[in-house]
Amino acid sequence: MIKILYIGRHAEILETVVRLLNVNEEWLGIGASTDEEALEMFSKYDFTLVLLGCGIEEESEHLLITAFRNLKPDIVIIQHYGGGSGLLRNEITSALEVG
Template sequence: MDQVEILVIGRHPEILQTVIRLVNNNPAWNATGCITDQEAISAFKTQDFALVLLGGGIEEQSEQDLCAYFRANKPDIKITQHYGGGSGLLSAEIYEALKSNQL
């Protein structure tokens, strides 16, 4: 089974690293973390992500621009917010977002 590629965007390096580690605890998932919008767009161009996870601290305009870019280039991409909380909440957010695009 292929791993589900997940793009994680966050503005706080320590929190981003923690989220990536938690996501990668699930052997079915592979997270790539980005701090800047430019990094996120660059990664999006080179990998086939199934999900974009938006972390805290992203400015509203950046979030709108990123979402518009992702959807323009991959209309079926799933985008979800991660508001913090424990790993159980993070997993639930990811499962819910991935489930919503299944037939």
């Protein structure tokens, strides 16, 4: 099972992306809306991939990426700005092939 952490600041988008992630039976999508929640989830689960949604401030993004890489240097981290389930699936599969 591929565990994916989606971090997003907008509740409706977060809910939608997590729902889309969990449509794929091989993926477990978990969402977080705050830095604290994201860091807590990251320490709890062995994530393969982190998706950074829109609305995350540059300072928070830097803090999160640094923390994630310190805990798991090989973690795959990509930006996701929306675009529907097909784009999301392609972004993830491409990132996992490269990462």
